[in-house]
Amino acid sequence: MNSILLVVFLPLLAAIVAGLGRNVIGLVPSKVVTTGALFLSCALSWPIFLSFIGGGAESYVVPVLHFIHSGDMNVSWALKVDALTAVMLVVVTSVSALVHLYSWGYMSEDDSQPRFFAYLSLFTFAMLMLVTANNLVQMFFGWEGVGLASYLLIGFWFRKPSANAAAIKAFVVNRVGDLGFMLGIFGTFLVFGTVSIPEILAAAPGMAGSTIGFLGHRFDTMTVLCLLLFVGAMGKSAQLGLHTWLPDAMEGPTPVSALIHAATMVTAGVFMVCRLSPMFEVSPVALGVVTTVGAATCLFAATCGLVQTDIKRVIAYSTCSQLGYMFFATGTGAYGAAMFHLFTHAFFKALLFLGAGSVIHAMHHEQDMRFYGGLRKSIPVTFWAMMAGTLAITGVGLPAVFGNPLAIGFAGFHSKDAIIESAWAAGQPGVWFVGVLVALLTSFYSWRVMFLTFYGAPRWTQSEHIQHAIHDAHGHGHHDAAHDADGHDDNHALDGEGSGGYHPHESPLSMLIPLIALSVGAVAAGFAFHGFFIEPESGEKFWHGAIAFREHLMHAMHGVPVWVKLSATVAMLSGLWTAWMMYIRHPRFPTTLAAQFSVIYDFLLHKWYFDELYHLIFVRPAFAIGRLFWHRGDEQTIDRFGPNGSAWLVQQGTRVTAKVQTGYLYSYAFVMLIGLTAAITWAISQ
Numbered sequence: 001m002n003s004i005l006l007v008v009f010l011p012l013l014a015a016i017v018a019g020l021g022r023n024v025i026g027l028v029p030s031k032v033v034t035t036g037a038l039f040l041s042c043a044l045s046w047p048i049f050l051s052f053i054g055g056g057a058e059s060y061v062v063p064v065l066h067f068i069h070s071g072d073m074n075v076s077w078a079l080k081v082d083a084l085t086a087v088m089l090v091v092v093t094s095v096s097a098l099v100h101l102y103s104w105g106y107m108s109e110d111d112s113q114p115r116f117f118a119y120l121s122l123f124t125f126a127m128l129m130l131v132t133a134n135n136l137v138q139m140f141f142g143w144e145g146v147g148l149a150s151y152l153l154i155g156f157w158f159r160k161p162s163a164n165a166a167a168i169k170a171f172v173v174n175r176v177g178d179l180g181f182m183l184g185i186f187g188t189f190l191v192f193g194t195v196s197i198p199e200i201l202a203a204a205p206g207m208a209g210s211t212i213g214f215l216g217h218r219f220d221t222m223t224v225l226c227l228l229l230f231v232g233a234m235g236k237s238a239q240l241g242l243h244t245w246l247p248d249a250m251e252g253p254t255p256v257s258a259l260i261h262a263a264t265m266v267t268a269g270v271f272m273v274c275r276l277s278p279m280f281e282v283s284p285v286a287l288g289v290v291t292t293v294g295a296a297t298c299l300f301a302a303t304c305g306l307v308q309t310d311i312k313r314v315i316a317y318s319t320c321s322q323l324g325y326m327f328f329a330t331g332t333g334a335y336g337a338a339m340f341h342l343f344t345h346a347f348f349k350a351l352l353f354l355g356a357g358s359v360i361h362a363m364h365h366e367q368d369m370r371f372y373g374g375l376r377k378s379i380p381v382t383f384w385a386m387m388a389g390t391l392a393i394t395g396v397g398l399p400a401v402f403g404n405p406l407a408i409g410f411a412g413f414h415s416k417d418a419i420i421e422s423a424w425a426a427g428q429p430g431v432w433f434v435g436v437l438v439a440l441l442t443s444f445y446s447w448r449v450m451f452l453t454f455y456g457a458p459r460w461t462q463s464e465h466i467q468h469a470i471h472d473a474h475g476h477g478h479h480d481a482a483h484d485a486d487g488h489d490d491n492h493a494l495d496g497e498g499s500g501g502y503h504p505h506e507s508p509l510s511m512l513i514p515l516i517a518l519s520v521g522a523v524a525a526g527f528a529f530h531g532f533f534i535e536p537e538s539g540e541k542f543w544h545g546a547i548a549f550r551e552h553l554m555h556a557m558h559g560v561p562v563w564v565k566l567s568a569t570v571a572m573l574s575g576l577w578t579a580w581m582m583y584i585r586h587p588r589f590p591t592t593l594a595a596q597f598s599v600i601y602d603f604l605l606h607k608w609y610f611d612e613l614y615h616l617i618f619v620r621p622a623f624a625i626g627r628l629f630w631h632r633g634d635e636q637t638i639d640r641f642g643p644n645g646s647a648w649l650v651q652q653g654t655r656v657t658a659k660v661q662t663g664y665l666y667s668y669a670f671v672m673l674i675g676l677t678a679a680i681t682w683a684i685s686q
Contacts (some may be wrong), residue, residue, distance in 0.1 A: 003044045004062055004079050007089060010037040011096075011125040020117030030114035034121045035100040041124075042093040049086040053532055055541050059083070068137065072193055080134040080197070084546040087339055088131035088271055091346040093266060096124040098514035102354050103255045105510035106361065116156060120259065123149035126645055127264040131271060136185045136195040139272070143181065143236065144199045146265045153260070154252040166251035173245040177235015184228030185426075187212070191221055201278040208282050226279055226286035230293075233269030237323045240297040244610055246320055250312040254357030257312060257658045261319040267342050274335050277548035291331025295434045298324025300608065302441035306448075306592075307604045310367045311356045314449055316394065319349055321438060325419050328431055334422035335547040336554065340526075340533035341419055344411035347521030348392035354518065355386035358511055359453060362504035363460070364519050369452040371462050376454035378504040383454050385515035390450050392522035394443040394572050399565045407530075414526030415567045418534050418557065424564045425556035436567045441574025451583035460504075477520055566592075 014037035018030040025033070051057035058083030068075035100120055107113050126145025133139035147170075155167030185195065191212065192200050204222065206531050212221040233239070238246035246266070250257055260266060273280060273290065301320035308314045322345050329338035360367055362379050376383040388410070393415045397409015407414065420435040508511070532542040536554040543549045582589050594601040607614065639645075660671075 003048065004132070005064075006082055007041045007044045007048075007093065008079060008128045009296065010041050010123070011121040011128065012102075013037065015050065015121035015125060016120045016612075018114050018121065022114030022118070027113055031100075031104060031117055034117040035097070035104070038093060038097040038100050038124060039127075042097040045086075045089040045093045047363070048081065049090045052083045052086045052542060052544075057086075058176055059544070059546065073189065073195065074452075075137045075195060076134055077138060078134040079132040081132065082276060082546040083543050084271070084339065085132055087343055088267075089128070091267070091343060092124060092127050092131065095346050095350045096120065096259060096264070098350070098517055099255045099259045099354070102258075102357070102511050103253075103513040105508040106255055106357055107253065108174070108508075112156075116153075118255070119149060119152045119156065120255070123153060123264060125638060127268070130268055135197055136188060136200075140262035141195075143178065143232070143268060146236075146268060147171065150174075150249070150260055150265050154249050154258040155171040156252055156256065159641070160251065163251040166245075166248035169248050170245040173242055174235045176455065177232050177242050180228050180230075181232025184225055184232060187214075187225050187228060191225065194485070197275065201276070204279045204282050214628065215681075219284060220285065222279060222283040223285045226276075226283045227289060229276065229279075230273065230286065230290055233327075235269075235273050236272075236291065237266050237269030237327070238297075238320050239269070239293050239323065239327060240300050243297065244607075244614060245300070247316045247607070250310070250316055254353060254360060257316070258353035258357070261349055261353060266319060266323060267326075270323065270330065270338060270342050273330045274339055274547050275326070276329070277335050280330070281548045287331045287333070291328045291428065291431060291608075294324045294327025294329075294331055295431050296324070297321070298328065298438045299434055299441075300324075302438045302445070303604055304607045305445040307601060308439060309370055311359065311369050311372075311453065312353070312367055312451060314369075314445055315349070315352050315356055318352075318442065318445070321442065322349070322393075322416075325416060325435065327436070328435070329419040329422060330496040332423050332426040332428055332431065333548075333550045333553050334419060334426070334534075334544060334557070336534045336539050336549055337415065337418040337422050337557075339547065340530065341412075341415035343533070344521075344525050346393070347518050347525050348389045348411055351385060351389040351515065351518035351522050352393065354511070354515055355382055355389060358385075358515065359505040361507050361511070366460075369449065371459050372453045373456040373460070374458040375504060376452070379506045381515065382513050383508055384521050385512075386450065386454075388519040388522045390446045392526075393503050394446050394575065395568055396572065397438060397526075399569055399571070401562045401565050403404060408527060411522050411524070411526035414530040415533075417565070418530070420568050421557045421560050421564060422553060424560050425553055432564070432567075436571050439568045440575045443572045444579045447576050447579035448583055451579060455472070455584060456587060570605060 011034075014034040017025070018034050020028050024659075059080070060536070062079040062081070064077040064079060067077045102116065103113075103116065103120065107116055110116065123146060126142050126149055128142070129145060130139055130142025133142060151167045151171045157163045187199060189195050191207065192203055194200060207221050210221040211218040212224055214224050231242075235242045235422075246261075249260060252260075255422050263269075280290070290329055298321050301317045301324060305314050305317035305321065308317060322341070326338045326341050326345075329335070329341065358379065359372070359375065359382060362382070363372065392410040392412045395409065395413040397407060397413030397417075398404055399417070400407040407417075416435075416439065420432060420439065423429075423432040423435055531538045533539060534554055536551045536558075539554060540549055540551050541672070582593075603609070
């Protein structure tokens with residue numbers, strides 16, 4: 001039990017030491033303290049997870065302190081450890097530890113490394129508090145903690161206006177979702193009289209059929225509560241409508257992107273729905289909304305990823321799409337499959353982001369894939385790591401059909417195919433079709449990234465970043481780009497070889513070790529653990545009440561027709577073949593196609609114009625109202641008749657007084673004479 005305290009609080013202690021003591025202990029000790037703390041937390045998390053895998057562990061609660069006692073509300077700070085917590089512990093600590101190590105190389109030339117590592121550790125602590133929460137108030141603390149830390153990390157390079165704008169956008173959009181989450185917590189306390197998660201889940205089935213007053217009408221109680229809570233999940237996990245912050249979060253350093261998109265903030269919504277799954281099970285309407293939103297997000301984000309040229313944005317939209325998979329899995333009742341995909345996704349998505357960072361590192365901060373090409377021989381370790389991630393996310397594997405007794409494949413093959421098959425088994429063919437279609441789109445844009453980046457002729461010298469690097473290397477002046485984008489210097493990549501005198505070099509060992517470690521997870525995590533997450537008997541034993549595990553649905557999932565089992569694989573191969581034809585066989589065809597269907601291309605390139613629409617509906621009116629209150633209200637009313645008006649009166653009074661205070665003796669004698677005359681006149685009149 002003491003180990004869970006160390007797992008959770010070591011990152012907090014490291015963040016305090018690195019953040020507040022950086023000027024005392026120095027740069028290297030700050031990195032050592034934070035990275036060492038995370039690796040120790042990771043080392044302690046895996047035995048907890050494996051104890052539940054072995055089937056011998058029971059869930060338990062470790063009390064920390066008494067937090068709130070106010071009227072009927074009694075909140076104790078406690079760490080809940082069950083199978084669901086154990087899964088999240090290994091996901092969060094494993095990815096975070098590797099991101100810390102990766103940042104040693106990626107941020108090597110940044111002047112604010114102690115601050116960066118402190119933020120990373122604070123981010124991890126907040127997420128660990130969220131996943132170990134035993135009550136909704138404690139969960140909300142972690143929920144807001146990751147929101148704060150994400151704001152700090154996305155805007156880490158605060159001298160970049162785009163980074164500041166992205167951080168503010170993430171913070172504001174998430175506040176919208178958090179309002180729903182808070183209302184859900186308030187409503188849950190009103191209905192159940194407690195915020196204790198075990199007590200709420202035990203009482204939830206008894207609320208079936210009851211109604212509650214909301215917005216002047218009577219609605220089903222559990223539907224209202226679940227939908228309000230789901231609004232919070234939509235914000236944190238970037239579901240359609242509250243998704244716009246996620247692509248802009250790429251303005252932060254690449255390690256931040258990996259941490260946010262793989263293991264922490266964006267998975268919080270999925271975790272919350274799975275943790276409260278007994279509540280959602282009582283409301284079919286709420287489950288239907290979750291399914292619809294998840295499927296819509298899945299399709300929307302995949303279409304946007306088809307045409308993006310920034311390598312990190314493609315992977316960001318991929319994250320958004322994969323989260324959609326997880327949500328429509330929870331909506332169909334396949335909570336085990338949703339958590340399984342969350343588990344595998346953490347490995348291959350962190351791998352893809354860190355691999356993209358290695359490419360950007362080699363290409364002197366260039367993120368536009370149109371200026372890549374032919375990199376597989378220059379950075380072979382990065383190439384094979386990203387290949388493993390691509391094989392995982394596209395779902396490459398051999399299904400258990402046609403006499404093949406055992407399904408074998410990369411991580412995404414086991415988890416994503418399980419979600420698609422669950423949708424069919426749950427009697428939702430429309431959702432199944434969306435899942436298959438998105439599998440095809442995912443395969444296409446993932447292989448598009450690989451082909452544009454690592455294959456074909458080098459297009460490096462077309463990049464302004466590379467041109468500046470070559471220009472500087474030949475001594476034609478100083479270029480400040482060594483620290484302009486990622487805070488580290490890549491001029492060592494110039495050696496007179498390669499295209500135009502530029503030759504990309506492989507990343508340092510501190511960046512390659514995390515890539516290799518995550519590659520193992522992307523290859524083997526699905527095959528090694530699928531039985532515990534989604535197999536009917538072993539899954540029921542593993543989860544042991546941590547989620548609402550539908551054993552009959554898992555049985556039905558394994559019994560779907562052969563063509564359903566093959567559908568995702570066929571979609572994956574179709575996407576691969578299409579990408580190969582367009583970017584290897586006929587590389588000029590995408591440009592021609594974009595010109596012929598320019599309306600559709602622009603629609604997807606501008607992300608369905610959500611940002612423009614929100615700017616028109618929300619941002620411009622908000623600024624107009626702000627200017628109205630600023631100029632008319634503040635300046636022309638409050639300031640005019642308040643402090644400015646008072647100052648004006650004082651100023652005018654001083655001018656009158658100045659005319660009286662001449663400094664001449666006869667003036668003062670005259671005033672005294674007038675005063676004396678007035679006093680005598682008043683005395684006589686009395």
